[in-house]
Amino acid sequence: MGRWEPGARERLREAALELFMERGFEQTMVADIAQRAGVTARTFFRHFADKREVLFDGSADLAQQVQDIVEKMPPTTSALEVVAAVLDAVAELAGDNRERAQARQAVIAANTDLRERELIKQAALTAALTDALRRRGVDTLEAGLAAETGTAVFRVAFSQWGDATESRDLRDVMRETLDRLRVLAAAQ
Amino acid sequence: MGRWEPGARERLREAALELFMERGFEQTMVADIAQRAGVTARTFFRHFADKREVLFDGSADLAQQVQDIVEKMPPTTSALEVVAAVLDAVAELAGDNRERAQARQAVIAANTDLRERELIKQAALTAALTDALRRRGVDTLEAGLAAETGTAVFRVAFSQWGDATESRDLRDVMRETLDRLRVLAAAQ
Numbered sequence: 001m002g003r004w005e006p007g008a009r010e011r012l013r014e015a016a017l018e019l020f021m022e023r024g025f026e027q028t029m030v031a032d033i034a035q036r037a038g039v040t041a042r043t044f045f046r047h048f049a050d051k052r053e054v055l056f057d058g059s060a061d062l063a064q065q066v067q068d069i070v071e072k073m074p075p076t077t078s079a080l081e082v083v084a085a086v087l088d089a090v091a092e093l094a095g096d097n098r099e100r101a102q103a104r105q106a107v108i109a110a111n112t113d114l115r116e117r118e119l120i121k122q123a124a125l126t127a128a129l130t131d132a133l134r135r136r137g138v139d140t141l142e143a144g145l146a147a148e149t150g151t152a153v154f155r156v157a158f159s160q161w162g163d164a165t166e167s168r169d170l171r172d173v174m175r176e177t178l179d180r181l182r183v184l185a186a187a188q
Numbered sequence: 189m190g191r192w193e194p195g196a197r198e199r200l201r202e203a204a205l206e207l208f209m210e211r212g213f214e215q216t217m218v219a220d221i222a223q224r225a226g227v228t229a230r231t232f233f234r235h236f237a238d239k240r241e242v243l244f245d246g247s248a249d250l251a252q253q254v255q256d257i258v259e260k261m262p263p264t265t266s267a268l269e270v271v272a273a274v275l276d277a278v279a280e281l282a283g284d285n286r287e288r289a290q291a292r293q294a295v296i297a298a299n300t301d302l303r304e305r306e307l308i309k310q311a312a313l314t315a316a317l318t319d320a321l322r323r324r325g326v327d328t329l330e331a332g333l334a335a336e337t338g339t340a341v342f343r344v345a346f347s348q349w350g351d352a353t354e355s356r357d358l359r360d361v362m363r364e365t366l367d368r369l370r371v372l373a374a375a376q
Contacts, residue, residue: 078375116304119311123303144344145369152336160329181333185373187266 009047009057011037016054017100020107025051025114055104055114058093059121063128065089070132079138080178083150086129087174090154095161095170102162126151153177197235197245199225204242205288208295213239213302243292243302246281247309251316253277258320267326268366271338274317275362278342283349283358290350314339341365 015036019028030051034044048054069089073082094101108114126147133143157177161170168176203224207216218239222232236242257277261270282289296302314335321331345365349358356364 078372080372080375112308115311116308119307120300120304123307141344141348141365141368142372144347145340145365146372148340148344149337149369149372152333152340156329156332156336159332177329177333180330181337182373184266184268184330184334184337185370187268 067132079146083146091171091174213299255320267334271334279359279362
């Protein structure tokens, strides 16, 4: 199996998503995913703890990346501008493949456990961003508010970007959504 | 047991919260809750499907109440002002008892399943608010954004209100948090 190993993780991710879409998440077994990816189940488990984790690959790295981005921002940058920079970076990571992102969202939306897991991962990311802002000296309330607002913009923009009528890339949709938030907040 | 029935639901909620705090959620059984509330387990199950539901009592009503509030707002009221009115109403419902609210949050924070359930309930409420705004003619992106922003303000304000150093009522904390969001969004 050695010669199949390069790219196995990526093939497993693609195979899993295809099968989840074709058969449903519950009806797909690890053995099916491994077979479609052309690897053994043992190889599957070298990369992922279970079939659910395939959908959330990279989210631990993301929290670290978010914190790194915040640390690199000049100290004078406002909390919301820091959040805007984080959204740009997240858009670059999450927005490379619209069809895959849509498929993933459809699989998650159809399963309550997966939706709960997605929300917990988003909450963890929001908490990581809040902590990173507080380390810059932003007060607790403002740090929480800026981070939660960033997550709100992400969720709305991601959903908009997944719409069939939307042709812009995720980064542009995120920026427009943040601008819309500014307008919304300014209105009395 | 008949003469014990009035107030049973309320006593069960209090008994459950006390026991969850004393022993932990996992270690508390329905029989313990019923005993402390002075009712039978059968009475417990007339009010709640399981011990977890005691913590989320009233959240289905809340979605309906949110929609009712939105429907009653004048058509000229801006999306964020509608959200502000919803936050006022939620503060009134959720903010009557700070100690109970803090105890409930502590129990939920200590248990991943409960945290996931709380997040799902909040997401359902956000979706109900989004739908209600769309029925007023607010476009999809703005409706989602206003609703998600409201949820963000709620989460941050609720956490702040639970802080030992905070003495204002929840409604005031919510309003200040929304004002802080306006300032945050206006800053470049």
